[in-house]
Amino acid sequence: AQRVTQPEKLLSVFKGAPVELKCNYSYSGSPELFWYVQYSRQRLQLLLRHISRESIKGFTADLNKGETSFHLKKPFAQEEDSAMYYCALRTGAGNKLTFGGGTRVLVKP
């Protein structure tokens, strides 16, 4: 069965410091991975898809199939990046998304 693990529940960094959110997955097929962000009491918003290989709000993520990881990185964190971040895995049939437990990022001034 598919599984997504986000080992850090909380990441606290200072403004301007790099931030990396870890995501590991287990899935025997070809994965499709996403990062979603949820600002305080708001809806989840799509941040990144591994297929698009784009940078959004300075964030990037690379799919590493060998390590089954999809870590999210930003070189210089901003206070507005404080939010909850979820890694998600889409698996074939049924178009289901499996979410990790989430990582709360707190960027301190």
Next chain:
Amino acid sequence: NAGVTQTPKFQVLKTGQSMTLQCAQDMNHEYMSWYRQDPGMGLRLIHYSVGAGITDQGEVPNGYNVSRSTTEDFPLRLLSAAPSQTSVYFCASRAGTRYGYTFGSGTRLTVV
């Protein structure tokens, strides 16, 4: 486009009561899903639909019922509310396998 609209935003139920959480999207998306969000557990899939008339169970379907009579609407019914169903519920839709999900703003449900 309103996107994905969920109603109500907040609800308090007594144990044993039933209710329906509404979800509507105006983007003509085929795929719709219901998730519940609990602290430390991320989002867990309750039920999903790949098109009108087609629904299936997700990871935590017990105590919930869904139907998809139109492309636009995907209501979630709580048959007999229990305190364990206290959660934030999100509805999401997606155009197809090449796209990400669009989420609603959520319904915060408390069962006392």
